[in-house]
Amino acid sequence: MPHLNLSADEVLSTTRAVRKRLDLRRPVAREVLKECLELAIQAPTGRNRQRWDFIVVTDPEQRRALAEVYWHGPRDPLALSASHLPGANFTRARVGEHITSKTYEGLHYLLEHLHEVPALVIPCIRGRTENASILEQANTWGSILPAVWSFMLAARERGLGTAWTTLSPFCEREVAELLGIPHEEIMQAALIPVAYTIGSDFRPGPRVPLAQVVHWERW
Numbered sequence: 001m002p003h004l005n006l007s008a009d010e011v012l013s014t015t016r017a018v019r020k021r022l023d024l025r026r027p028v029a030r031e032v033l034k035e036c037l038e039l040a041i042q043a044p045t046g047r048n049r050q051r052w053d054f055i056v057v058t059d060p061e062q063r064r065a066l067a068e069v070y071w072h073g074p075r076d077p078l079a080l081s082a083s084h085l086p087g088a089n090f091t092r093a094r095v096g097e098h099i100t101s102k103t104y105e106g107l108h109y110l111l112e113h114l115h116e117v118p119a120l121v122i123p124c125i126r127g128r129t130e131n132a133s134i135l136e137q138a139n140t141w142g143s144i145l146p147a148v149w150s151f152m153l154a155a156r157e158r159g160l161g162t163a164w165t166t167l168s169p170f171c172e173r174e175v176a177e178l179l180g181i182p183h184e185e186i187m188q189a190a191l192i193p194v195a196y197t198i199g200s201d202f203r204p205g206p207r208v209p210l211a212q213v214v215h216w217e218r219w
């Protein structure tokens, strides 16, 4: 499969959340998705338990059915903005309204075009965290997040764009029913749209400067 031949540092610094630059017309071969997943499952997990499963939806009818479920979920702008959550004011102060509103615009675009995205990947983790201890929560999320990020990095190297989305919690049961996921045992960690990108010139993203977030020796 063709690669962009980016350095590791380039991949790490230019893997953006791609929404408006997803090429919705170009198909993505199963082989390239498998390559990215092979790299994803090299990621670390707590006690090497590898409690992950990955659902890849490429069938157009199934994608539409899935998109329809998501459309009925996260329409509420309040839920999308998470502005009601503790820390929201802190976040706005840090990154600014401009960045957050630009993100919401992309987020709505993605939602509207979800059924057109060639591949929708739902990484899952065995075990639910609703009533779990902090330790179990940390182990669970920490055992799926590195794999998904590896998948996204591998995709970027192959000219594919992705975006981590947390649309699942709004309609997890409905998605489970549609895809036959045993909801009581399996948690949907995210929904990752995958498509070739329109152009491949992505740049490092706007971030709060390191000096403001790094704490040497103590807080």
Ligand SMILES: Cc1cc2nc3c(=O)[nH]c(=O)nc-3n(C[C@H](O)[C@H](O)[C@H](O)COP(=O)(O)O)c2cc1C
Binding pocket: 015, 016, 017, 018, 019, 103, 106, 107, 110, 163, 164, 165, 166, 167, 205, 206
């Ligand atoms: C935990 C998490 C949840 C996210 N949820 C969504 C989402 O629901 N929808 C979306 O379009 N992007 C989502 N994103 C993507 C972020 O908005 C994006 O990574 C961030 O704005 C920084 O942009 P960049 O990745 O292009 O640098 C999420 C990212 C993370 C890590």
